[in-house]
Amino acid sequence: CCSEVELDCLTGDYRTVRTDIVVDIGRSLNPSVDIGQIEGAFTQGLGLYTLEELKYSPTGLLYTRGPSQYKIPAVCDMPLQFNVYLLSDSNNPHAIYSSKGIGEPTLFLGSSIFFAIKDAVAAARSDSGLMGPFTFDSPATPERACLACSSPFIQKIPASQPGSFTAWALDI
Numbered sequence: 001c002c003s004e005v006e007l008d009c010l011t012g013d014y015r016t017v018r019t020d021i022v023v024d025i026g027r028s029l030n031p032s033v034d035i036g037q038i039e040g041a042f043t044q045g046l047g048l049y050t051l052e053e054l055k056y057s058p059t060g061l062l063y064t065r066g067p068s069q070y071k072i073p074a075v076c077d078m079p080l081q082f083n084v085y086l087l088s089d090s091n092n093p094h095a096i097y098s099s100k101g102i103g104e105p106t107l108f109l110g111s112s113i114f115f116a117i118k119d120a121v122a123a124a125r126s127d128s129g130l131m132g133p134f135t136f137d138s139p140a141t142p143e144r145a146c147l148a149c150s151s152p153f154i155q156k157i158p159a160s161q162p163g164s165f166t167a168w169a170l171d172i
Contacts, residue, residue, distance in 0.1 A: 001109040007120035012146030019079040024087040038106045045110020047073040050140045055169040124149040
């Protein structure tokens, strides 16, 4: 899987321009169903690695307990160009109907968007003269991408002093 994104460093918003996936599923009984399963698992992974931010109270209560309280993937989050290809001539003689599992393995392919965003952040940091490793945790929300870019605008915001505030939510 390979994904390409465009990142707005001032807001952290990104757009997935293109994603290409090639999956080895063995001999397909119904390629349309298999491609649908791959697209669905990819979409779940996209949400997991870029959108679904869990927030906990300082006492450990989960604030974001459902889609009404956190962002799930929508049509606008899907790649503008989304190509799924099934690897041909890859039979599996040891399985029923020569098939292979496609649900769980393709979920992780959604992380390609996370890594594309991280690469875009690294390029933006390089343009600002910042080199070396940096922290960028999943999910790659626009807020995290914006802060990680560390643009001259972001650098003007003073860091909070420890003990000067009470956190309303904890990142775990």
